[in-house]
Amino acid sequence: DAGVIQSPRHEVTEMGQEVTLRCKPISGHDYLFWYRQTMMRGLELLIYFNNNVPIDDSGMPEDRFSAKMPNASFSTLKIQPSEPRDSAVYFCASSSGTGFYNEQFFGPGTRLTVL
Amino acid sequence: ILNVEQSPQSLHVQEGDSTNFTCSFPSSNFYALHWYRWETAKSPEALFVMTLNGDEKKKGRISATLNTKEGYSYLYIKGSQPEDSATYLCAFRGTGTASKLTFGTGTRLQVTL
Numbered sequence: 724d725a726g727v728i729q730s731p732r733h734e735v736t737e738m739g740q741e742v743t744l745r746c747k748p749i750s751g752h753d754y755l756f757w758y759r760q761t762m763m764r765g766l767e768l769l770i771y772f773n774n775n776v777p778i779d780d781s782g783m784p785e786d787r788f789s790a791k792m793p794n795a796s797f798s799t800l801k802i803q804p805s806e807p808r809d810s811a812v813y814f815c816a817s818s819s820g821t822g823f824y825n826e827q828f829f830g831p832g833t834r835l836t837v838l
Numbered sequence: 839i840l841n842v843e844q845s846p847q848s849l850h851v852q853e854g855d856s857t858n859f860t861c862s863f864p865s866s867n868f869y870a871l872h873w874y875r876w877e878t879a880k881s882p883e884a885l886f887v888m889t890l891n892g893d894e895k896k897k898g899r900i901s902a903t904l905n906t907k908e909g910y911s912y913l914y915i916k917g918s919q920p921e922d923s924a925t926y927l928c929a930f931r932g933t934g935t936a937s938k939l940t941f942g943t944g945t946r947l948q949v950t951l
Contacts, residue, residue, distance in 0.1 A: 756939075766927065823870050832881060
């Protein structure tokens with residue numbers, strides 16, 4: 724199994740530009756999570772999907788952020804327009820359920836720098 | 839907002855030292871507590887899932903205990919090695935939101951020769 728795949732691994736953009744981060748979950752996993760990691764706040768959950776449906780987006784910082792999951796094997800996190808304070812590492816994770824021992828498996832992350 | 843705290847924030851030990859760190863979490867509505875190991879420039883990797891009060895888990899030189907009544911978990915590393923250098927994260931799952939992990943800010947461990 725290839726694990727959770729994220730692209731790009733690094734993104735440098737200028738303030739005001741649109742940024743799209745991509746994630747492919749582990750095949751068969753029906754939960755997908757987007758996290759943001761910053762020095763100040765650690766690892767924060769932004770949004771998660773179950774069976775391609777957004778369940779909880781309460782962690783999405785503001786309207787500039789949006790996420791979609793058009794099918795079971797692909798999700799995007801979009802920031803439009805981007806701002807310097809969005810600079811962080813964005814992780815995608817997937818899991819196969821919510822039972823006690825269901826783990827979340829993390830992708831390698833996308834390091835975003837907004838200049 | 840759930841409060842999951844870890845201490846210390848960072849730790850520097852020498853090879854061979856044993857060490858431990860703490861994760862504190864809400865004692866109500868407990869569902870599970872996860873420990874992750876996160877090496878620099880890599881993604882977090884699962885170490886343990888703990889569900890029952892009094893649970894003890896062990897993987898090699900790393901072990902963890904759980905006290906759900908008082909809301910804390912300890913992670914122990916016996917005989918630290920340089921390859922143990924990483925950030926150790928705990929994450930809480932509550933009964934009302936069993937899908938979600940609320941992470942602590944981690945304990946950064948550095949082991950030197």
